[in-house]
Structures are given as structure tokens and as C-alpha cells.
Amino acid sequence: MSEVAKLAGVAISTVSRALANPGRVNEKTHAKIDAAARQLGYPPNAMARGLRIGKSNTIMIVLPGSLYYGASQVIPQILQSINKALIQSGYNLMIANLDRGAGSERHILDLPFGGAVRGAIILSSKSPEVDGRSLASAGLPIVSMLLDMSDAGLPSVVTNDHEAVRDVTAELIGLGHKRFLYLARPEGSYHDVERFGGVLKALDAAGMPENAVVRSGGNLDYQQGFQIGLEAVKDFVELAEKPTAVIATSDDMAISFMSRVQGLGFRIPGDLSIVSFDGSPVCEFCSPPLSTIEQPVTEMGEAAVALLLTCIEGAETSIERRKVIPSKLILRESMARPRIEQE
Amino acid sequence: MSEVAKLAGVAISTVSRALANPGRVNEKTHAKIDAAARQLGYPPNAMARGLRIGKSNTIMIVLPGSLYYGASQVIPQILQSINKALIQSGYNLMIANLDRGAGSERHILDLPFGGAVRGAIILSSKSPEVDGRSLASAGLPIVSMLLDMSDAGLPSVVTNDHEAVRDVTAELIGLGHKRFLYLARPEGSYHDVERFGGVLKALDAAGMPENAVVRSGGNLDYQQGFQIGLEAVKDFVELAEKPTAVIATSDDMAISFMSRVQGLGFRIPGDLSIVSFDGSPVCEFCSPPLSTIEQPVTEMGEAAVALLLTCIEGAETSIERRKVIPSKLILRESMARPRIEQE
């Protein structure tokens, strides 16, 4: 910077002003400085700037390991939309994986406490915590995504999990289905509560009993979606009264379930209708093409960034605590009327 | 840090030494300093440290937009393995998307030139370049991954694209196949050259003519894998002499091709054998289960990190220019003998 100042014939502080505050410097000198900077190929030093102003321009995304598996595109799409939105506002994106073991938690916490990051987008219900330090205690703006953590004080961006599942269940009921198999996420998790609640709501609205739906997979703490689908097939074959519709809470579960259950001779959608959650592009090419509830992850990513930047840039106005972006049901051949009317 | 020094009753420089160079300080004082630091919850400031030593501890991964789509898990798996390996060595991972438009290129270049990153892992053949600045000219250690850029002077981590495709083609020939359809990546790209070269090599070795294989999809510059598969179906139906085997260069292409072509009444593997590339977990649940060449992306990520850190930490020894990690052919039902012997 001092070289730029020398070449432009001004003081170093003037250069700083010209490059940072576009308004506070004479137009002519500004032009001279710009020219000098370009000529010298002057690159502003991010760390010096960060040290001086006490703030970084890096945002951290906290991803649980469980999100990394499967055919859905949530991780790539989210990363892409978030990064794009951040760059437009002059921020960078840093990845923080929340794996098992204190090592990753410590690393995640070192980032904000070391002043390296300015804000965080978190996609996990459990926030890292070690040695009494937590993400929240770092005094860092945090936005939750996918999961509603607004009760814990975190602005959240979610989709309408409950209503979407309720609606598709109602749709299945309307088609004539009376017994359901529900492939669950870990029991008690946000998504499990919301989505299974949607099933129960629809049953209730139709005057059907809660035991019209059988759960599978929810007792497993952490695993691949494909595995849940395979386990669910075992549960399915043991059921005396076979469900005619399956509601899966991820495309992976649905895909492995469908594949295996077809191998056992069950016809889809003849014997069994299936609908799942996520909206992976690959669902279109399953046989039969799989109905799925598409999560608008791109929009959710953009909304999360917008919310986070609002927190960071400290708009006086009270920030939104919870933003819901509706999902979209994509109907395909895997859903139909049950072939055999029950009872 | 000064507070820690005061509490421990030592000078600030001693604290610095104790925390950075574990050897150069008395054991007793070290303990005192550690205690004081813990008591105060002292977090070292990453930016101040970076400014002082002139180096950052952040690594950048440059991802082309084209990698983001599809059912394969390359992006998540690579990110996970790279990040894990980096953390173990005390580095952080920053994402840089190489999208179309100069905006993203400029942003990518600002990172190294601004001193924000210490090294880069690049998964694209075209390195960003704007205003005469390029990634290479930033004087930054760079490692290429997936693509062999060792000719351009970049240490590279790749899989054995050529040999893997050659071998699987030979396997198909051994099964009795005589005509092939090849679903290509963008023509002339590294992967296209390597993999299609493998097909030709196998044909040659079997004394078969080059026109035993028909290419599809390579004329398209940039698009989703699924789309290539759909286009290929159009090409396929127009062929007078139908191939009996399809070699796809991504699972996405294979999945959409297989889905559509089955819809037209072709039987797999009866009428048509299919093998693809990537090793996505979802292939196991296709109907029929899809043979695929599994890219060892996790090991490749780890190797890329190891290579990059070698460059950074400047081992005197000459660094490896090209590391090949072999892929693994996963044979499933989509490959079989052709039902109808030709001619």
C-alpha cells in the first residue's frame, strides 16, 4: 500500500480511504490511486484488514457428517447457493464439519474464538461445545438452516416439513390408502417430529386411527439413508397387515426400499405406493419414477445468507426469527390408487 | 495475550513462545501460562498471527460448477475427506466456486493475492485468470485433483481413468460384445481423452475396429449428466446397428439413459449391457443394479492434501508430480453376455 501511495504521490492513509470508503476522497486523487494500484497489481491484505477492524469476512458453515451421504444433492446445492450469495456480499465460505469426536468440535470453536469467522450457518441440531465454550458463547451471529432452532434463539430457515407431509398423506388417503409405513429419521429429531406429526395430522383429519401408520427406522441413531430403507424392508415383510403406501423421509430410504421390495415381488405402485422427501434429481429416473417432496434448498441457502447478513450488519429492525420456504410435491408414478381395496 | 502474560506473571513474548514453540520455554512457566490461558479462556487470534508470519492456515478448494450436479457423491466425499485431512494438520478449508462469469474468477484470485489462503486444491482444468493475474502467478502451492495437470506443472492426484475403462471394455469384449455406445464427457477434456482412449485401446487389443464404438454426448460443452443420458437415448434409437453395450462416463448419464431406454422396451442386460463411472452408492439400487467404476475419491482427497502440504511445508525432496490411485470395478447385473449374437 505504501508503494501505491508513493506512486500516486499521496499519503498511505489516503490510499486506504480511497480503496475502502469510496466517498471520502477527491475524485481526481481517487483516480490516480486507482491507476497506481492497478499498475502495481496491488492486492489488499485481508488479514491485516481483518486484524485492524477486528472482523473477518469469512462465514462458516457447520455440517453434520450425516448430511454427507446419499444420492440427494442437499450438500452441494446448499454449498453452491450459500457461497454464491456470500460472494455477492463480499464474504467467503469456510467449511466446518461436525463429526463425532471432540476434535472436530474443538476445531469448529477455534474458528470464531480466534476471530477467523464472522458468522455461522449451522445445519445441525447439536451445536458444538467443549471446555465450556460453545458457538453461541462466541458472540457470533448464527443462523440455523433445515432445522427450526428459533426456540433456542437462532433465526432459522426451514421448509414446511409438517404441512408438506400432512398434505401428501392426505393425498394418499384420498387415493384410497388406509395403512401406511413411515420410514423415519432418528426418533425425536426435529425432522422426525415435524414430518411424522404431519402424517398423524392427516390421519386425524380423515378420522383414521394413529395405528394406521407403522414406523420404521427411527430407532437408529445415525446411518446412511440407504440402510434405513433396507431395514424397513425387513420390517415390512414381517407385517401381517401390509401397508399400501410408504412415506419415506429421504429419497435414499425410498430408493433402497423400493429396489429391495420390488426384488421380493411387490409391485409399485400396484401393491405399494411410495413418496419420499428431498427432491433429488435422480428420483425422476427411478423405476417407477419416484414421487418426492422437493426441498427448496437453493432458496433456503439464499435466505439463510440474507438472514445472517442482516444479523451481522446489524439492521436496527428486529430480525426475522423463522423463515419458512414451502416445499413442492412432485407427483410421479410411484403414487397411485391401491390395487386391492382393503378389508 | 497480554492479560495471560500478566496473570502468569511473565512477559508477553514468553506467552507467545509457550503457545507456539512447545520446546523453547521452561516447563514450570509453560504450565503457569497454560493455566492462565485456560482460566482466561484465551483464544489466539488467527488473523494477527497470520499477519505477523505472513501466512494463512487456510486452504482453498476450487470447484467448477459442473461438479455440483447429479447423484454422485464426489463433491461431498471429496470435501469431507479433504477437510478432515486438513484439520488434522491445522488447516481450514475455504470453498471457491468456479462458475461462469468473471465475478467468480475475480473472487477466487482475491483470496490468494490477499494473503487469505496458503494453498489450493483445484478440480478444474481451467484455472481462473483475470487482469493478467492467475492462480499460478499468486505464487501459491497448487495441487490438481481428478485431472492430471502435471504437464502444466501442477502436482496431480488422479485415478487410473484410462486403464479402468480399457479393462472394463475388455471385459465386455470378453463377454461377447462387439458394438459399443460411449457416453462422453465434453470432447477433448482430460476425462474424455483418457477414458475414450481406454475404449480404443481395448478394441485395438482385441483386433476390433475403432468404429465398433459410437460416441454420444461429447459435443455438449457443459451440462448435467442426466441430460447427456437422455440425449444419448435419442442417438441410440437412431442407430441402424444397435450396440449391445454402453459405456457411460458418469453414473448420472447411465442412470438416465437406462431409465429412458428401458421405457422404450429395451432389456438390460439382455438387449444392452451398461457400465458407468463414479461408483455412486445409488447404483446398487438401480434396476438392474448398475456396474460402475468406483473412483476412490476419499483416498484421492487425502492424497491431494498430503501432496499439497508437502509443497507448502517445503520438503526439500522433490515432490511427487503425479499420484495415481486405482479405481475399482464394481460388477453388478447391468453387465452380461449379449443375448443375441451379432451377425
Add this chain to the structure above:
DNA sequence: TTGTATGCGTTATCAT
């Protein structure tokens, strides 16, 4: 082994 002092590149405060 430990303390003192300087500088990394930038921004902000205070003069001019």
C-alpha cells in the same frame, strides 16, 4: 530461559 522492542499491512484518530 526470559524480557524488550520492532514491525507485519491496515484503518482510524487527530491534525492540518
Add this chain to the structure above:
DNA sequence: ATGATAACGCATACAA
């Protein structure tokens, strides 16, 4: 509107 200067938090050369 611009220039001089201090300070951000840390690491190191040097002195003790």
C-alpha cells in the same frame, strides 16, 4: 480533502 501517526495481536531478533 489530505497527511502524520497510533494501534490491532502476535512473533521474532536481540539483549539480558
